[in-house]
Amino acid sequence: MGNRNYSVVDVDAHFFEPLHDFAHYLDEPWKSRFSGATRGRFIPGSTGDRWVGGRIMRNVTSYPQNDMAPEEIPAVMKHVGLDKIILLPNKMLSFGKLSSDEIAVPLANGYVDYMLDKVVNPSEGIYTYVVAPFQDTEESVALIDRVADEKGIVGLCLVTAGPEPPLGDRRYDLIYEACQDRKLPVVFHAGGSSVDNFFIRGYRKFLETHTLGFLWNNMAQIVSLVVQGVPEKYPGIDIIFQESGIFWVPLMMHRLDAEYMKRRSEAPLLTKKPSKYMQEFYYGTQPLESPENEEHLEQIVNMIGGPEHLMYASDYPHWDYDRPSVITDLNFLTDDQKSMVLGKTAEKVFGI
Amino acid sequence: MNSVLVCSEKDLPNGSKKVVNFQDTPVVVLNVNDSYYAIEAVCPHQRGPLSQGAVLPKLEASFVEAGKRLDEYFSETSFTISCPWHGWEFDLSTGHHCGDSEVSLKVFNIVTESGNIYLKE
Numbered sequence: 416m417g418n419r420n421y422s423v424v425d426v427d428a429h430f431f432e433p434l435h436d437f438a439h440y441l442d443e444p445w446k447s448r449f450s451g452a453t454r455g456r457f458i459p460g461s462t463g464d465r466w467v468g469g470r471i472m473r474n475v476t477s478y479p480q481n482d483m484a485p486e487e488i489p490a491v492m493k494h495v496g497l498d499k500i501i502l503l504p505n506k507m508l509s510f511g512k513l514s515s516d517e518i519a520v521p522l523a524n525g526y527v528d529y530m531l532d533k534v535v536n537p538s539e540g541i542y543t544y545v546v547a548p549f550q551d552t553e554e555s556v557a558l559i560d561r562v563a564d565e566k567g568i569v570g571l572c573l574v575t576a577g578p579e580p581p582l583g584d585r586r587y588d589l590i591y592e593a594c595q596d597r598k599l600p601v602v603f604h605a606g607g608s609s610v611d612n613f614f615i616r617g618y619r620k621f622l623e624t625h626t627l628g629f630l631w632n633n634m635a636q637i638v639s640l641v642v643q644g645v646p647e648k649y650p651g652i653d654i655i656f657q658e659s660g661i662f663w664v665p666l667m668m669h670r671l672d673a674e675y676m677k678r679r680s681e682a683p684l685l686t687k688k689p690s691k692y693m694q695e696f697y698y699g700t701q702p703l704e705s706p707e708n709e710e711h712l713e714q715i716v717n718m719i720g721g722p723e724h725l726m727y728a729s730d731y732p733h734w735d736y737d738r739p740s741v742i743t744d745l746n747f748l749t750d751d752q753k754s755m756v757l758g759k760t761a762e763k764v765f766g767i
Numbered sequence: 768m769n770s771v772l773v774c775s776e777k778d779l780p781n782g783s784k785k786v787v788n789f790q791d792t793p794v795v796v797l798n799v800n801d802s803y804y805a806i807e808a809v810c811p812h813q814r815g816p817l818s819q820g821a822v823l824p825k826l827e828a829s830f831v832e833a834g835k836r837l838d839e840y841f842s843e844t845s846f847t848i849s850c851p852w853h854g855w856e857f858d859l860s861t862g863h864h865c866g867d868s869e870v871s872l873k874v875f876n877i878v879t880e881s882g883n884i885y886l887k888e
Binding site: 552585586588589591592644647648675676677678679680682683684685687688 | 812826827828830833835836837853855864866868870
């Protein structure tokens with residue numbers, strides 16, 4: 416076991432794919448374009464010093480100095496204490512910034528093929544999500560149909576930073592329909608915290624935009640998802656929101672409920688309050704808040720549906736990753752509940 | 768008291784309403800499309816004057832097909848009253864808030880006898 420007492424599944428870690436290795440999995444002309452490209456030429460980057468002037472370091476992988484190699488993954492799992500890991504290609508977190516489906520579609524397809532060929536290994540507990548090129552609904556469905564049956568694919572990922580209109584819009588219905596038909600959970604993964612490209616310009620420190628960035632994107636998308644009735648249209652989909660901690664969830668539950676009670680006719684598909692749907696979702700824990708009074712965290716966990724709706728997520732190797740101890744150290748969880756959060760719930764939902 | 772006279776039927780024509788007290792509770796009695804309804808007259812949200820609210824057919828919707836607009840329509844059988852202060856909307860037949868059946872106002876039995884309208888337990 417990765418951890419002494421629990422089987423640990425990390426539902427949100429990242430793999431930093433070498434651009435030139437990945438380029439071989441693209442169709443022409445993108446293979447040639449990417450093979451000759453420098454970093455950041457086609458996929459937007461993000462400004463802000465993650466490493467706080469050299470104070471934070473990773474000593475298990477070649478990241479951040481270099482991209483990662485698939486051979487490094489077992490060492491990462493051992494270092495963090497993982498039995499299973501679900502890896503999301505890191506550059507895909509910028510996917511929402513791509514306005515052109517001419518790039519997004521081949522990229523999404525190439526990334527899946529690269530991950531399946533070079534990185535994913537279910538027998539070793541290494542899995543990935545397929546990232547939907549939401550810019551083109553039909554191509555997203557085609558990609559889902561092509562790879563959903565692969566053992567290494569455990570869910571669909573929609574990056575919450577960028578999609579306009581937001582992800583509850585009916586233009587994405589076919590993506591959700593395909594996921595429901597394929598019994599593919601849908602992971603909404605936050606992104607977007609650049610100092611220079613935040614929604615409001617002029618912040619001076621990454622501390623400020625990183626506090627807000629991921630959070631705002633998840634808030635924006637969960638509002639659209641619930642109010643537009645996606646859980647009513649596709650009740651068979653397991654929905655997971657990742658990478659904003661969990662304290663934001665009760666805020667949005669109560670704020671949405673208050674609006675809904677005053678404006679029910681604008682959400683006529685809903686049969687219950689928004690918070691009731693949100694209590695049926697799952698939430699990745701990282702970056703888990705750690706209030707001085709642990710009872711506050713316990714109350715938050717209970718408000719969002721209980722520990723059975725949480726899944727441990729590390730976000731390794733990002734600068735603010737969480738180790739499994741953020742769960743094992745919690746005094747208000749029983750051993751069974753810790754086991755659920757650390758792995759059993761993810762194993763059930765993702766079928767791994 | 769097990770019953771109270773509201774008014775005569777001719778004094779509550781279609782589209783009208785009247786507030787009475789019944790069992791120490793203000794109750795609004797309405798004639799909607801020649802059917803009578805009686806519901807608590809005070810909104811449970813912030814104690815707004817529900818009796819002064821708009822009465823409309825209940826807006827309902829169906830999911831028809833992926834990618835298509837919802838089919839939104841007014842019910843032909845269910846009517847609602849909305850609190851004018853914040854829009855909390857209640858089904859006149861059940862008393863339930865239209866968005867949350869766990870929030871509910873009391874509705875009352877209506878009996879007509881000899882041309883008069885009564886609320887009864």
